[in-house]
Amino acid sequence: MSDEVEPGFVRVRLDLAYDGKDFSGWAKQTARRTVQGEIEDALRTVTRSSRTYDLTVAGRTDAGVHARGQVAHVDLPDEVWAEHGEKLLRRMAGRMAPDVRIWRIAPAPDGFNARFSALWRRYAYRVADRPGGVDPLVRGHVLWHDRPLDMAAMNEAAARMVGEHDFAAYCKKREGATTIRTLQKLSWERDEATGILTATVQADAFCHNMVRALIGAALFVGDGRRPAEWPAQVLVARVRDPGVHVVRPHGLTLEEVAYPADELLAARAVEARNVRTLPGGGCC
Template identity: 55%
Template structure:
């Protein structure tokens, strides 16, 4: 059977999501705990999006395949639902900076990565001394200059839609940089912190943090609001676009279609995309 796992983690103590020999990673901790609870030699999980070193998650999703009776066997003598009992046992083994929020069986067509319709991230910036809180310094970027959110929203709005985001991505061999940016909006939370909501069908390496770097340049007046769109059109990495720190970025949520649409979505996601030249 296929099992979906929803989890959250504080990325500060990890070398990113993906398992790496000799390094502490989220995937490594999770797979070790799953193998122990399920009483199998090893487990392999697939996640919705591999987060970089230092990036956090509240809504990461992954899946794995197990024997049909694996959850019942792992639940032991628990009188509750097997999936809930297994989630509880996993949280008893996992370190405090990783939590399994839910665990359940899903259709075989479900794939945490290619079935996803979109991923939603948040980037948090404290641009006023009165909003800088030492207790949230691990999740919020402290910025010296006040930001004009109206200018940043104007700049971000010009980036929406399907484009080749090569100018904002670290290229990987054989991987497309075409993405559909669905939302990019800045607003202040109740404490006055500036929060960007960024949602796309998928993101390439460093894309969100590069977009944030371009928008903050517009927000503090160093660049005009139309500058990020110009960078996008150029189609090449620009050294003037900084990749902002990872600790202020959080994967908040991943969206999926209805069960009867999972297969079609996975097939569409696997197709290599390109944008025709105008």
């Protein structure tokens, strides 16, 4: 599959953020409010176009999940970009609801694909375990856990999960899709001032529900219901474990998407499309 842009079009990169509370996820759906639908509708309106220009996104977030560092691209006709490009950012801001913002709109370098050119995605999941609950001012972005959490135990468990593995036990399986991923970072830190624990979860890509399932397993270790070895034991089994709880989405935020140098974008997009296998094993 080629990432060459159709003649007469320019590929445009969008850097954006949104509060996921009132969205039914990223991907557009009939009769439901989504981030993709909101942006595409605004784009069609401000460019006075008769057609919708489809967005391609780095990571399709679920309903209720937030983003601070989301990236997307859209291919616009040369004449549309020439007429509207310089004023597009301000006009989009005036058209969209305040729970989604585009911070930057610019022509993308050759070979850029928001989804396939990405090297990694970094998420944060925030949890509060104070007996009194979550600060009301951040309640829409922090999960309350009603038992004290042992951060050292959670980090011990997390260290066993890093690396390239088949994460089938932590993913909602999709037909024809591999569940092999490279988990580059998984660690916990506590802000002493607020008491909030933040998990940093970074991987080359994620399968459906993977982050929230990993967090659910970590919380069971942190509150003493499971030993530190348990999440890795579940991972090795490669089957969904009923003991792994998928936590609520509102504590999760996509923080950053990273890309290689411009000259490596096209090669990365080709590499990312390859179906991965583990040594001595199948793809899934």
